[in-house]
Amino acid sequence: MAFLKFLAERLLSAIPLLIGISIVAFSIINLVPGDFVDAWAGKTMAMTGLSEEEIAPQVAEMRERYGLNQPLPVQYVTWMKNILLHGDFGMSFAHNRPVTEVIGLRLPRTILLALIAIIIGQSIGILLGIYAAANQYRLGDTLATVFAFMGVVIPKFVVSLVLLYLLAFVWHSPYIGALQSPEYILQDHFSFGKLWDFFLHVWPIILISVWAGQAYTLRVMRGNMLDVMNMQYIETARAKGLSRRSVLFRHAAPNALHAIISDTGSRFSYMVQGEIEIAIVLGVPTLGPLILSSVADRDMYVLAAIVLMVATLLVIGNLLGDMLLALVDPRVRREMFGKA
């Protein structure tokens, strides 16, 4: 019961936050002069050679059809009303289909890739952190530290660009700019060939996300492990004659994991952001390139909905992090729900 109350409180408190984010996002998107129809007109004229005068009727009709003639607050209120009452996030002007459909195709891919990256990244970070702590100031620790710092300091887009150059210019990889090869895109059923083809397309994203993502975990884990390993109960465990492996993995590591687990929510948001950044460079059809094209096209409902959805994801991610921590730590459980 206490758990449900806690959950409800957290979710309710997120609503004003999300409304605030939606207002800010909507305003920022519309701060720049011009709108989707201006962007459309520019592209149409460039592509077709038609003049402003020739496309004027279409421009007027589109503004009317998309409601872009209305004042901004009216557009916002209509948009929010449709979301709350009908779950309708509006139309994507550029795709001529509902925003939910456009984002619905890409958001799961972003989440899937971010989840894969976080699982692998956290695992590697934790293991390397334990290894580095156990080998403090030795070569292994130094190597792990250098590896971690490089992951942090080299921007993900730079690594992505280097990898893209290698994939496209040097290796002439057939697995770029998509999640599947064309022959598998039309294959609706699951097959191991399709899964392998998916992996061949996404490994660069996962690799870069993992490299960047494990660094923080590694450093935190190493620090925590060193703290924990100086504690008395570890001394006791050693004195009891337990093996080094047992001391490390059964006694030290679980207690060093708290900070990592509580930070999983923000790690998830980091991975989502990272996936978006890398996908833009590598041209993989997840949320990243959609955000970029929506900015260029001024496809404002897509953009605003993405901001809203990503913000929601982050709120949920943080909440899950807290839940996870409560699950493994009775002290936190007591603090949150009033009992162990």
Place this chain on the structure above:
Amino acid sequence: MDHRLFWATKLLTGFSLLGLPAAPAAADPMPEEKSLASLEYELIGIDDLYEYKALDSYSQAPFLDQQVAEGKLPPLEDRLPKEPLVFKTGAMSDGIGEFGGVFRHVIGGRPEGWNWLAGQNAGWGGIDMTVQECLVRQGPRWQIKAEEQTGPLPNLAKSWEWNENRTELTMHLIEGAKWSDGDPFDTEDIRFWWEDNVEDPNVTARMKPGTLGEGTVLTVIDDYTFKFSFRKIQGTATLEALAYIQGCPGPSHWLKDHHPRYNPDKTYNDYREAMPADSLPVPVMGAFVPVVHKPDELVVMRRNPYYWKVDEAGNQLPYHNETHYKLTTWDDRTTQAVAGTGDFSNMENPANYVEALKQSRSEDAPVDAKFGPRTMGWRIELNYAAKEADDPYDQQLRTVFRELDFRKAISHALNRDAIGQAVARGPFAYPYVAGFLTGSPYYSKEHSEFQSYDQDKANALLDGLGLTDSDGNGIRNLPDGGEDLTIDMVYRTTRPEDRKQVDAVASQLAEVGIRVLPKPSDESAVEAMLNGGTFNAILKRENFTNPTDKTCRHLPISDKCPLHHQAGDQPRDTMDFEVELGALYADFLATSAPAEKIQIVQRMQELLTQNVYTIGTIQTPAALLVNKRIRNAHPGTPVFLFQWAEDGVIRERLWTAKADQLDEILPGTIAEY
């Protein structure tokens, strides 16, 4: 066939043969244009490209024989028109091709829907051009020599004639051609396009009612003949308007059921959405029929078994059985072409040219970079609408812009070679001042005046205008001790080469005491500023190669044109040479004689360059990236000249040798309706 270097050289030779008057001696001649070895290609006569005629026999893609045998398709002879369009072998760089294989596009566009008659866009990057065939065709014109440039080429309209005073245009359609579902293509499709789309105010068609002149009437004469009657004399521009994207009829037999005039249960919105992006196949006249659309991922098209074009051996085109459009991003288009997972891309970012050239010369590189003529130019447009300025400073600034000496001073202050090297290392960039780009058939070096890099001259001209540094802060002041001469210069953030040039221009103009404030803006903001005339100066790319293409961007042909000199509430303060430019354009439209056209554009070039109507910086070629396994992609095909390369390269003629063919996703199939 002529064999020459590139357009400029060829055309100059052509012009002199015509015995045209020599140009007046220019103050500063254009510098010598550096040669790009890869620009060598051949130009041909208008009759060398294709013709309409019946052949003794025809053949089709082998898998279609099976379809015919099973009764799924009528025999080929019954599917082809009486006289198909026959591409001539001599105009094909790799000759007659082999059937089969896949041609892969990568695009950033998305199909909005397939009802192009109601203004829907099937996706830029070639999809539109694949499914739509239009009355006349512009793209392949680049291959025709200047002396035979009479206007657009025939396509669905195989011929036409004007009446004596050019107020009537009678067009003859190809006889017996069919839509991809087998329905006959005839004047009912033309009537539906015109009366129920162009002239229906509730349909936002690509062509609006007045495009061919107010009061234009279309009369159907028989199944394959129709006539336009105009209130005023018409010319080349009218014919060009009947090419992509305005003059492309749609399947009336399919669309009528969705049009409110024929079906009272339907609304105009229903009509607009009559051919949704996901509902396939739809009937087309194009070489390929869209059969699968996986949103945001892929469009697959299969060969049109009713396609009405053949080669001289009687092979029904296209040669490829399947074409793909991978739906990704525009940037990814080039990346995939280089990697070999896409077959075609326009490379318009000069910063990549050297690398692309190096790559394409490597033996294991899958892609070939085919550089075309210089058809990409960058220029600074100064706003001359002083009366329309919002504040006194802008008004004063725009008044200064109207001074010829000021424009010349800016032009002299630009070191175009340095700008060119900043944008693209190597021999790609060539100075540009104003007017037609050197890749245009209408460019004439002798009729171009150049302002060479000369800071002393620039300073003297600026001093002469009273633009001195009266407050001693290193920046010139507006006349009579006015404010610092500061020009806010808009540019598009989406184009790195624009930013590089604005940076270079800012530092070069600073050396003659003019401050430039770069004003980065996104596409929609730029369009809003251009349309509203709310900018003082903008540096942008403009491909001025044909007087009738995007004319409003280049010439003063109406109150709204050009965008850097628009009339507002008050009449426009038109400069004398602008009046003459407007008159010349009218003359150009009124004639179809190539020699006369050339004389007119030469005078235009003189006026545009002598008056520095815009201040050009550099011009470069663009490159087509085409996978090496693709044949018949003609050397020298420009990325844009008359039309985009997707049209200019004549994709229905491209082929792949058997050994190099990629597997089809849907082998042995055709669209089933």
